[in-house]
């Protein structure tokens with residue numbers, strides 16, 4: 493099998509895992525799904541799976557016309573991948589033959605190769621023209637409904653357009669690092685944005701540890717917390733460490749806590765590459781003790797703010813985990829508050845679009861703790877629209893913000909000060 497077909501076959505496997513087993517792509521990669529591929533083919537398989545998931549609704553609409561009944565999932569996914577490739581400029585001959593070969597090699601479904609051939613030939617003829625007329629893919633209803641309720645139908649369509657457009661590469665530089673060789677655009681909040689970056693580890697300054705990958709929205713919590721030279725800072729739920737590195741680079745003495753050993757290993761690698769220092773602790777944030785000037789809690793959440801880069805999430809999940817996450821966030825926020833020195837501050841944030849994981853958590857904490865006050869002034873900075881500041885005093889970011897610059901991740905953050 494050619495390299496390209498190997499990548500395609502792996503992409504079909506990844507689609508089977510996401511759509512059949514409810515697994516996230518990151519879980520599949522961690523379990524070794526890409527191990528047998530050469531590095532350039534890994535990137536190719538990932539890109540094919542991600543593009544197919546992002547365009548799933550469009551592919552299904554085109555295929556529906558040609559299918560009398562839904563074939564087994566593996567065959568359906570091969571058809572989906574073929575359709576996405578054909579409708580985004582793939583050469584008909586190569587794509588059709590590849591998908592036929594992949595299905596014909598399958599132990600149980602090999603006999604359906606004729607069906608795949610017939611359907612993809614039709615798609616090759618008619619699909620590309622139809623594709624352009626189809627609507628921007630919508631989120632599945634389990635997620636669309638609460639988001640429409642929170643932000644309205646019009647905002648939902650803008651967010652879906654942002655999800656479909658995908659995300660550029662944003663990086664955070666070490667203070668004083670010369671990032672000119674990277675090109676890109678300096679965003680008003682200080683992140684550097686690079687379109688069509690290619691392989692990250694091949695970019696100038698990566699090996700030297702001059703910068704790290706971090707969405708512009710994800711860079712704001714540590715900027716707003718503003719841990720200073722010599723301050724004791726605690727990063728709860730820290731891995732892979734974007735915010736730990738920001739605080740360490742600012743000169744704070746950082747303790748970084750995360751429950752996942754493998755994710756802390758990634759955090760350690762990131763610190764080694766960038767030459768930054770932090771004390772690393774593999775533990776449950778709820779067990780952490782001590783008193784700190786600045787605490788950052790990037791609580792585990794639905795991650796619904798990251799769909800631009802993770803289109804697998806709405807397809808693999810169904811919302812059944814939300815209740816437990818919301819409860820855990822409330823517990824973590826209350827515990828984090830006990831770790832803040834009088835006169836100190838807590839940054840609470842989540843990469844979620846759901847108010848239950850952001851606005852509501854802070855609203856309830858403000859009611860519960862009389863010594864807690866939300867600092868609105870700290871949220872004002874170039875590039876941040878005053879309208880994004882919320883009633884309870886947090887900052888709401890959405891993927892449809894900064895549309896001309898290429899959007900941003902969905903995020904919520906609030907800076908909570910403890911009265912001395």
Ligand SMILES: C[S@@+](CC[C@H](N)C(=O)[O-])C[C@H]1O[C@@H](n2cnc3c(N)ncnc32)[C@H](O)[C@@H]1O
Pocket residue numbers: 728729730731732733734735736749750751752755775776777778790791792793843
């Ligand atoms: C949103 S990610 C953190 C991203 C990180 N702050 C950054 O900027 O790179 C959430 C993290 O919470 C960690 N986590 C989940 N439950 C935890 C717990 N009970 N205690 C500590 N960490 C936890 C996960 O392992 C995961 O690394």
